Amino acid sequence: MHAPLSxxxxxxxxxxxxxxxxxxxxxxxxxxxxxxGGGERLAAGLTAVALITxxxxxxxxxxxxxxxxxxxxxxxxTSWLSREAALALLFYPVAGGFVAAYGLSGWAYTPLVxxxxxxxxxxxxxxxxxxxxxxxxxxxxxxWHQGLTPVNYLVIGLALGAGVLTLxxxxxxxxxxxxxxxxxxxxxTAAVTKAAWYAWNAVPGGAGAxxxxxxxxxxVRLLDSGExxxxxxAHEFLHPLAGDRRRGRYYRGLVLLGGFLLPAAGLAVVAWSxxxxxxxxxxxxxxxxxLVERWLLFAEARHAVxxxxxxxxxx
Amino acid sequence: xxxxxxxxxxTCVGCHACAVACKQWNTSGTLGPLSDYEPYGAxxxxxxxxxxxxxxxxxxxxxxxxxxxxxxxxCDRPPCVDVCPTGASYKREADGVVLVDDAKCMGCNYCxxxxxxxxxxxxxxxxxxKKCTLCIDRIYDTRLPEAERQPACVLACPANARHFxxxxxxxxxxxxxxxxxxxxxxLPEMGCEPVNHYLPxxxxxxxxxxxxxxxxxxxxxRAAAVQExxxxxxxx
Numbered sequence: 001m002h003a004p005l006s007x008x009x010x011x012x013x014x015x016x017x018x019x020x021x022x023x024x025x026x027x028x029x030x031x032x033x034x035x036x037g038g039g040e041r042l043a044a045g046l047t048a049v050a051l052i053t054x055x056x057x058x059x060x061x062x063x064x065x066x067x068x069x070x071x072x073x074x075x076x077x078t079s080w081l082s083r084e085a086a087l088a089l090l091f092y093p094v095a096g097g098f099v100a101a102y103g104l105s106g107w108a109y110t111p112l113v114x115x116x117x118x119x120x121x122x123x124x125x126x127x128x129x130x131x132x133x134x135x136x137x138x139x140x141x142x143x144w145h146q147g148l149t150p151v152n153y154l155v156i157g158l159a160l161g162a163g164v165l166t167l168x169x170x171x172x173x174x175x176x177x178x179x180x181x182x183x184x185x186x187x188x189t190a191a192v193t194k195a196a197w198y199a200w201n202a203v204p205g206g207a208g209a210x211x212x213x214x215x216x217x218x219x220v221r222l223l224d225s226g227e228x229x230x231x232x233x234a235h236e237f238l239h240p241l242a243g244d245r246r247r248g249r250y251y252r253g254l255v256l257l258g259g260f261l262l263p264a265a266g267l268a269v270v271a272w273s274x275x276x277x278x279x280x281x282x283x284x285x286x287x288x289x290x291l292v293e294r295w296l297l298f299a300e301a302r303h304a305v306x307x308x309x310x311x312x313x314x315x
Numbered sequence: 316x317x318x319x320x321x322x323x324x325x326t327c328v329g330c331h332a333c334a335v336a337c338k339q340w341n342t343s344g345t346l347g348p349l350s351d352y353e354p355y356g357a358x359x360x361x362x363x364x365x366x367x368x369x370x371x372x373x374x375x376x377x378x379x380x381x382x383x384x385x386x387x388x389x390c391d392r393p394p395c396v397d398v399c400p401t402g403a404s405y406k407r408e409a410d411g412v413v414l415v416d417d418a419k420c421m422g423c424n425y426c427x428x429x430x431x432x433x434x435x436x437x438x439x440x441x442x443x444x445k446k447c448t449l450c451i452d453r454i455y456d457t458r459l460p461e462a463e464r465q466p467a468c469v470l471a472c473p474a475n476a477r478h479f480x481x482x483x484x485x486x487x488x489x490x491x492x493x494x495x496x497x498x499x500x501x502l503p504e505m506g507c508e509p510v511n512h513y514l515p516x517x518x519x520x521x522x523x524x525x526x527x528x529x530x531x532x533x534x535x536x537r538a539a540a541v542q543e544x545x546x547x548x549x550x551x
Contacts, residue, residue, distance in 0.1 A: 081425050219374070
């Protein structure tokens with residue numbers, strides 16, 4: 001499928017912002033790697049909000065009619081995209097309420113502040129899962145339609161958040177080791193769940209050219225698509241990478257090794273040495289890997305429409 | 316009531332008249348426009364909500380060309396409607412027709428991803444999703460003669476391969492065709508429960524002319540002898 005740059009940037013940036021929110025609240029409450037200072041709190045909060053907001057602004061770039069986006073807040077009963085939009089919007093007042101209550105209590109965790117912190121973290125995690133479910137509920141795309149899809153979105157978002165948190169903690173002079181260890185663990189988890197996701201996609205699916213056309217008397221071959229130039233369908237659903245399993249394997253290896261395992265090793269070094277440059281390098285690599293992973297999620301996806309264009313015998 | 320199409324793959328000749336009639340009617344009807352991109356350029360393209368593709372089934376010489384027109388299936392469980400975040404896509408309670416409210420669509424493409432048939436196309440000129448309406452602005456128009464209250468594609472088909480009707484009514488012409496010709500839906504494993512059905516091509520033997528009967532002794536006189544003589548020279 002065609003990989004929209006706006007959606008790739010949105011899911012990576014906002015995902016990192018929500019992950020950072022969850023893990024920063026955890027680090028702040030439990031004082032992981034020492035107590036969190038006022039300046040650090042401000043930096044982490046602003047970074048999280050900036051990542052989320054810039055990502056959400058990118059997401060509107062995928063809409064042909066962005067001024068109608070407000071309508072997407074009201075179909076939460078059926079649509080995961082609507083649920084994501086509603087959760088993402090609800091996050092702002094709840095997070096704002098948490099910050100206000102936290103500040104008014106003199107930066108102490110009263111029961112109200114703790115409750116609001118938990119609610120903010122839950123909303124951030126729920127938004128990540130809703131983003132994953134947008135893809136997981138599409139049965140027409142074999143790769144997306146599986147339980148591990150939202151798990152990957154959640155784990156990768158948290159891992160990127162842990163990377164950002166490591167950098168912030170190291171820059172503020174606190175001990176980045178707990179955050180870095182958490183990040184390394186999350187990246188390793190992401191490598192495992194993503195590898196399982198890829199492995200599942202190698203299993204042939206049930207749909208094929210025979211069931212798509214209903215012609216069962218023999219092999220079915222496309223003679224004429226009836227199109228003299230690429231249509232919307234060809235542009236949207238016939239990405240050349242989807243049929244090229246060998247090139248796909250190269251990118252999948254790149255994601256698992258360069259995007260998850262190498263940054264995990266980098267964060268392990270940070271956990272051991274507390275080095276700021278290593279934290280920055282690991283984070284940059286993890287972000288680059290997540291961008292490739294998100295692009296590949298589209299480029300490699302085999303949509304059922306491919307069957308009608310003779311692009312595949314089976315999905 | 317479940318309105319839908321039954322398409323006979325045995326008689327469809329792949330002339331694209333249905334697609335052109337659809338484009339003509341709907342680009343100027345309530346759905347329209349169905350925009351064209353670079354219509355006079357090197358690679359003209361545009362929005363079509365009914366497309367015809369041609370396939371070859373089997374291996375030569377036991378092969379057959381089958382033309383497959385494809386438009387919205389007006390599914391009983393339409394995934395496109397479920398995923399729509401704005402409520403622009405909806406399925407009508409009364410007759411089961413799946414429609415897009417052009418004033419609400421924000422052009423997010425999600426419904427096109429959810430549809431396994433590729434029945435929806437984004438019109439980048441209007442920024443909204445376009446799809447088959449089953450010619451909703453024809454089939455209920457009482458100003459038209461009753462015989463013309465059918466989708467444009469059905470009226471245009473020169474091979475009478477397209478049939479429109481209520482698939483909920485067991486006595487309707489479309490239900491009878493599905494029953495007698497073993498009509499089937501496409502991609503049933505996707506669970507969308509399409510309303511549109513396709514009638515399979517008849518076996519190859521059924522479309523060949525019957526073998527010539529051996530000439531009887533005496534036959535029909537000289538004319539029959541000449542015909543038989545000619546048939547021997549001109550082989551099929």
